[in-house]
Amino acid sequence: xxxxxxxxxxxxxxxxxxxxxxxxxxxxxxxxxxxxxxxxxxxxxxxxxxxxxxxxxxxxxxxxxxxxxxxxxxxxxxxxxxxxxxxxxxxxxxxxxxxxxxxxxxxxxxxxxxx
Amino acid sequence: xxxxxxxxxxxxxxxxxxxxxxxxxxxxxxxxxxxxxxxxxxxxxxxxxxxxxxxxxxxxxxxxxxxxxxxxxxxxxxxxxxxxxxxxxxxxxxxxxxxxxxxxxxxxxxxxxxx
Numbered sequence: 001x002x003x004x005x006x007x008x009x010x011x012x013x014x015x016x017x018x019x020x021x022x023x024x025x026x027x028x029x030x031x032x033x034x035x036x037x038x039x040x041x042x043x044x045x046x047x048x049x050x051x052x053x054x055x056x057x058x059x060x061x062x063x064x065x066x067x068x069x070x071x072x073x074x075x076x077x078x079x080x081x082x083x084x085x086x087x088x089x090x091x092x093x094x095x096x097x098x099x100x101x102x103x104x105x106x107x108x109x110x111x112x113x114x115x
Numbered sequence: 116x117x118x119x120x121x122x123x124x125x126x127x128x129x130x131x132x133x134x135x136x137x138x139x140x141x142x143x144x145x146x147x148x149x150x151x152x153x154x155x156x157x158x159x160x161x162x163x164x165x166x167x168x169x170x171x172x173x174x175x176x177x178x179x180x181x182x183x184x185x186x187x188x189x190x191x192x193x194x195x196x197x198x199x200x201x202x203x204x205x206x207x208x209x210x211x212x213x214x215x216x217x218x219x220x221x222x223x224x225x226x227x228x229x230x
Contacts, residue, residue, distance in 0.1 A: 004157070036221075041223070042223060043118070043119065043206070043221040043222050043223040043224060044158070044206065044208075044221040045221070046218050046219075089157050089158075091157070101146065101148070101163055101171075101210075102160045102163070102171075103148075103150075103158070103160065103219065104160075105157030105158050105159070106157050107155065107156050107157050108155075108156075108157050
């Protein structure tokens with residue numbers, strides 16, 4: 001089956017620090033990979049995605065590269081801001097089979113950025 | 116409206132009561148999804164509609180859970196005889212069509228607490 005394992009939180013950083021949140025996956029078939037973000041009191045929002053190996057997704061200064069050889073999709077940002085404080089979810093969706101609409105999520109990583 | 120809306124945002128039920136959770140998807144979106152998010156976990160797939168047809172209900176945890184979308188727009192998730200283990204945030208998502216490139220837009224969720 002499909003599964004996503006991401007770095008346990010919480011993660012606490014100072015403003016302008018470098019962020020890495022690790023994510024690895026197991027999938028039947030060839031997945032598309034996603035990072036979602038959930039700000040306090042809000043719904044999940046798509047942050048970035050990658051649909052094939054070596055693709056780099058990027059948005060709002062965040063980046064993640066689809067690494068098929070290591071089955072990983074680590075999220076990085078060079079300089080975090082207080083406004084980046086949120087819960088981050090890694091997710092996948094497989095291309096093959098009849099259920100290619102299902103998202104499989106990791107457990108989420110709470111990020112707190114202090115001024 | 117501009118996004119997916121859900122009501123109520125918070126629901127407290129006594130064990131054994133029936134509850135109904137409503138989802139208003141983005142207008143014109145064909146696909147609608149329900150996910151369950153337990154505390155400290157990522158969302159887990161419950162069920163999927165394409166227009167009014169429920170094409171996948173494999174994630175519903177028991178026959179106490181029932182979902183409908185009779186006119187292909189608004190959806191209701193009903194839980195009968197609620198149990199404490201049903202306490203979770205229930206997320207609704209919609210997408211314009213079905214496809215790997217199609218983004219699922221999430222609502223803010225309904226937090227259900229069963230006492």
